[in-house]
Amino acid sequence: MERTLTPLDRILVDAQNALDTVFGSARAERPNPGLGEAEVVLEDAERRHAAGLMRINHVGEVCAQALYVGQAAVARDAATRRQLLAAAQEETDHLAWCADRLRELDSRPSRLNPLWYAGSYAIGALAGLRGDGWNLGFVVETERQVEAHLDQHLRQLPEADTRSRAILATMKADEARHADNAQAQGARVLPPPIPALMAAASKLMKTVAYRL
């Protein structure tokens, strides 16, 4: 498929991905891991807390999609581009599962998703312009930060919310594998202050997305 895409085709594919991602029509290929768990009725405060956390995770997946698609848009090497788009595809399951869980929790994705997507796409494209080793370095850093953050959420979610927990546990295992793959393919270690800036941006996102 890659060989036959013209630049205009690529722009259209990116635009389609952006719309699916932002407006929640992404479809998972694997079954939702939460569906194996019984649905427990949570107290209102607990339900709202779980929804805030799952909204953060949904935004995180929106950002991951945008970051990878942005990097792929400027990747010089066709193999790197294919690999980035494959990574984005795997994140689609996470995106769809988080959106499902938000609906079950009687909540909704972030209203600022177009903004999160645009910002992350721009960061991805900027990183990609530095070269392919940087692209992979960005993937590793992103995935490691997401993995650590999922650990935190697994501690913070209500004990009874086993559906959200099952989703995050599967995501965590996937993210670890994504990081290992990128590492094995020759990722560069990102120099300071880039990892710290990425952590600061995601902290801002988490604070806002919990509510909005």
Ligand SMILES: [Fe+2]
């Ligand atoms: Fe993910």
Ligand SMILES: [Fe+2]
């Ligand atoms: Fe990932």
